[in-house]
Amino acid sequence: MNHVRHPHETVLDSEPPHLMGRWKRDPLMRALTGIGNIWFPLWGSLAPLRETRVDNGIQVLDVVRREVVARDENVIALTFAAPDGSVLPQWNAGAHLDLLLPSGRMREYSLCGDPGDRTTYRIAVRRIPNGGGGSVEVHDTLRVGDQIRIKGPRNAFPLALPGYGSRAQRLRFVAAGIGITPILPMVAIADRMGLDWSMIYTGRSLDSIPFREELARFGDKVEIRTDDEHGLPTAEDLTGPVPEQDAGLTLYCCGPTPMLESLRTHLVDRRDIELHYERFSPPPIVDGTEFTISLASTGESVTVAADESALTALRRVRPETPYSCQQGFCGTCRLHVSAGSVDHRDGSLTEPERDAGYFLPCVSRCRSDGLTVDV
Structure with a gap:
């Protein structure tokens, strides 16, 4: 229909006329409108809208x-x-x-x-x-x-089981001290499923090693080695005997940074061996250079040494700066940068977050002479 030559003239703020033309307004529609005018305000007072609860996790x-x-x-x-x-x-x-x-x-x-x-x-x-x-x-x-x-x-440290995301035929677990905590359920699952596995568990002394009694049920599959009796373990001690070609071996390791770096260096050329690890201390600084962080709120500045994290430097002047993992994945220490170019080294922030000026001082560094943070 041509709406210019035949404009729509129906009045929409009142009831339509009776279909057969007997009444100016349809009685049934007038009755429904009257009921609605009473019912909906009444229902609104009995069932008011409530704020939706936000799930903050x-x-x-x-x-x-x-x-x-x-x-x-x-x-x-x-x-x-x-x-x-x-x-x-x-x-x-x-x-x-x-x-x-x-x-x-x-x-x-x-x-x-x-x-x-x-x-x-x-x-x-x-x-x-x-x-x-x-x-x-x-x-x-x-x-x-x-x-x-x-x-x-x-x-952040998942176990990939043989046949379920891993080509492993043999599992080797390496734990040091409190590093036993993520390894303990892995060992229990490997044993429950009848997998080929072994474990070495190191610590300063027998008295310092937690969950010894709980691990006793696995017998000689678990080797406990202490520094006071055997000295610090070598990478060969941690991996156990490894043939020149052993494509079926996968290692899961949790412990201090020196132990992890020793294992990583030892296996760097072994493409046939999988190494999965979780550290409970900050990673070492790689290719670090000195830079300055300025606090936008006060104008204070602090120098970040080439071998320390921006978080460590910040906490010298702001001890209350929040942090947790110190490894770039929890996001607790996230700060906003108002000036300077960030060298992002985390695996947590999204591109929109980075574009918005956020960075994680526990691992990320600086591509310019300095950064100004909104603290």
Whole structure:
């Protein structure tokens, strides 16, 4: 129809006329309009709109068990459960929790319980008196009956099983000290599935090694080696006997940076061997150069040495700067840069976040003379 020559003249703010032309307004439509004018305001008062709850990923759990798991009493295991006993989100071996401690610190701890248990989470924490304060707070403040806020689980160290994402025929687990925590559920799964596996577990002394009694059930598949009796292990000690061609071997390792670097260097030319690892300390600085960070709020500046992280330098003038993993994946230390060019070295920030000026000072560095951060 040509709407210019035949304009639409129907009045839309009142009821239409009766279909047969008997009434100016259709009685049925007038009745429905009257009911609607009463019903909808009444229903609106009885069922008002409510704000939708935003899921921030935080759960509040109860501390249901606390136990000492190393004979030197420096390592405790904490077990958490939902206050109502409900099922917890699923996790896989290698996953960790973010603990939001009462002080405001956030720290990450590997889950070391049974992934098949959907009612509890278990972590283990070694007390480090001269660390960042998180482990001391956990040891000194968290007791059975307390509540703790957590995020996760998240997994940055997944176990790929033979036939399920891995060509491995033989698994070798390497753990040092508290590095046993992500390895413990991996070992249990490998044994439960009847895989060909072995493990070496190192520590300063027998008394410092947690979960020894729990590992005893695996017999001679687990070798425990201590520095005070055998000295520091070599890379060959950690890998065990390895043929010149051993395409079926995969290693999973968690421990201090020197041990991981020793293994990585030892296997750098072995394309036939898979190496998966998780460190519990910051990675070494590679190709670092000195630069300056300025604080936009005060004009203060601090020099970042070539062999230290921007986070370390920032915490000299702002000790309260939040951080957690120090490895570039948790995002806790994220800051906004208002001037300067960032050398991004994390695997966490998205391109839009980087384009918006964000960076992670725990691992990223500077491509210009300096950076100005909004602190």
